[in-house]
Amino acid sequence: MIFNTFAYFLFFLIxxxxxxxxxxxxxxxxxxxxxxxxxxxxxSLTGIGGAAGAVCLGLFVWESLFSRLYRPKSIFCWIGVxxxxxxLIVFKxxxxxxxxxxxxxxxxxxxxxxxxxxxxxxxxxxxxFIHYAVDRYRGVAPEGTLEEYLxxxxxxxxxxxxPIKRYQDFLPKLRGARADAxxxxxxxxxxxxxLVKKFGIAxxxxxxxxxxxxxxxxxxxxxxxxxxxLAYGIKIYFDFSGYSDIAIGSARLLGVKVPENFNWPxxxxxxxxxxxxxxxxxxxxxxxxxxxxxxxxxxRPLLIYSNLLVTMFVSGVWxxxxxxxxxxxxWHGIMLSVHRFxxxxxxxxxxxxxxxxxxTATTFIFVNLGWAFFCMDLSTAGFFFKRLLVA
Amino acid sequence: MFTLMQFKWxxxxxxxxxxxxxxxxxRLLNSGIFLGMWWALMIVLITIFSGQTSKFIYIxx
Numbered sequence: 001m002i003f004n005t006f007a008y009f010l011f012f013l014i015x016x017x018x019x020x021x022x023x024x025x026x027x028x029x030x031x032x033x034x035x036x037x038x039x040x041x042x043x044s045l046t047g048i049g050g051a052a053g054a055v056c057l058g059l060f061v062w063e064s065l066f067s068r069l070y071r072p073k074s075i076f077c078w079i080g081v082x083x084x085x086x087x088l089i090v091f092k093x094x095x096x097x098x099x100x101x102x103x104x105x106x107x108x109x110x111x112x113x114x115x116x117x118x119x120x121x122x123x124x125x126x127x128x129f130i131h132y133a134v135d136r137y138r139g140v141a142p143e144g145t146l147e148e149y150l151x152x153x154x155x156x157x158x159x160x161x162x163p164i165k166r167y168q169d170f171l172p173k174l175r176g177a178r179a180d181a182x183x184x185x186x187x188x189x190x191x192x193x194x195l196v197k198k199f200g201i202a203x204x205x206x207x208x209x210x211x212x213x214x215x216x217x218x219x220x221x222x223x224x225x226x227x228x229x230l231a232y233g234i235k236i237y238f239d240f241s242g243y244s245d246i247a248i249g250s251a252r253l254l255g256v257k258v259p260e261n262f263n264w265p266x267x268x269x270x271x272x273x274x275x276x277x278x279x280x281x282x283x284x285x286x287x288x289x290x291x292x293x294x295x296x297x298x299x300r301p302l303l304i305y306s307n308l309l310v311t312m313f314v315s316g317v318w319x320x321x322x323x324x325x326x327x328x329x330x331w332h333g334i335m336l337s338v339h340r341f342x343x344x345x346x347x348x349x350x351x352x353x354x355x356x357x358x359x360t361a362t363t364f365i366f367v368n369l370g371w372a373f374f375c376m377d378l379s380t381a382g383f384f385f386k387r388l389l390v391a
Numbered sequence: 392m393f394t395l396m397q398f399k400w401x402x403x404x405x406x407x408x409x410x411x412x413x414x415x416x417x418r419l420l421n422s423g424i425f426l427g428m429w430w431a432l433m434i435v436l437i438t439i440f441s442g443q444t445s446k447f448i449y450i451x452x
Contacts, residue, residue, distance in 0.1 A: 161449040190407030192433040199440035243447045
């Protein structure tokens with residue numbers, strides 16, 4: 001919910017956008033911080049996390065205070081990274097990991113957290129925390145003031161599900177934020193387009209995707225199975241790109257341009273291009289904070305493949321606490337490795353239009369087959385492929 | 392000739408992702424009247440299809 005509720009527009013976006021026009025820079029920061037606090041508490045109480053989730057607002061306060069210790073080459077930056085990873089592990093993976101450990105014993109999990117909950121946007125805000133700590137360590141992110149950092153991590157249009165921002169890009173935009181007529185016009189168009197994508201396309205696909213369960217898969221023919229999976233591919237694209245449109249449009253009403261997240265990913269002719277244009281802010285985060293620190297492409301070929309697999313495994317696990325997400329990540333890691341091998345073997349010369357069309361279709365098919373691991377648990381996905389390929 | 396790239400640009404413009412329409416697009420696209428009609432159409436579509444109450448996939452996953 002959130003972005004498709006009246007509460008978001010009436011209580012948060014419109015009042016803040018109007019106040020933003022008339023306030024001074026320092027006041028704007030506090031408007032953002034207060035609005036984001038209200039936003040976090042309101043949507044925690046009415047949706048995700050409940051009262052316990054609302055208390056997690058304290059995480060932002062702690063992070064902002066702790067971040068004042070960050071200096072280039074400082075150990076505190078690493079402590080900052082560690083605590084962010086810990087927040088993610090505790091809230092998102094505790095029951096999954098402890099369940100995995102104790103499944104090898106009698107199956108009972110004595111460490112099960114019965115009232116486990118997810119703080120709103122935990123997967124996204126922890127990645128921004130990590131980015132700031134690492135980039136302060138590297139000396140590429142400015143310190144800014146406490147209020148500026150709070151406004152960055154609590155920027156409510158992007159707080160819940162991105163796009164994942166960079167402090168060094170965001171801060172100048174925040175300082176120079178000016179919402180003129182073009183900015184408002186583009187912002188409103190973007191928000192409306194996002195809502196059309198969500199309501200008019202993504203939600204309609206639910207009529208098909210609801211069948212992606214074991215009972216229905218057992219009854220369906222191959223073309224129908226493919227149709228349902230294709231519907232999921234369409235749904236997730238329009239759902240998340242619609243969400244990103246609303247987030248980006250909301251930010252534009254405040255006069256701030258945040259990073260783009262999608263650029264026609266399904267029209268790309270290879271998997272590497274796909275990932276450069278699908279969830280762009282996450283892909284860049286993973287490149288900068290996982291792939292490159294592992295050695296990136298400047299290592300032996302075998303290690304490059306391994307780096308790709310590890311990076312996409314992290315991507316998969318980040319998407320959800322389940323083995324199916326890890327397999328989905330590895331699926332993409334394998335595709336990226338195969339593409340890299342192919343590119344090394346064949347070179348990067350120009351190809352004909354028909355070859356590019358074939359490559360685009362092949363990429364689209366394999367990306368869509370991969371969604372099976374994203375939207376179904378591992379055993380159901382296995383059953384899906386068995387029905388699709390064998391019987 | 393209105394190429395495929397220009398068509399993509401046009402869709403980006405209609406989605407609010409770019410600030411100006413492609414150079415070869417009709418001038419009408421740049422007018423306030425068109426924008427108002429386009430917003431009205433989108434609001435109609437949103438009203439027709441809203442109420443299906445599904446949450447966004449990427450929230451709380």
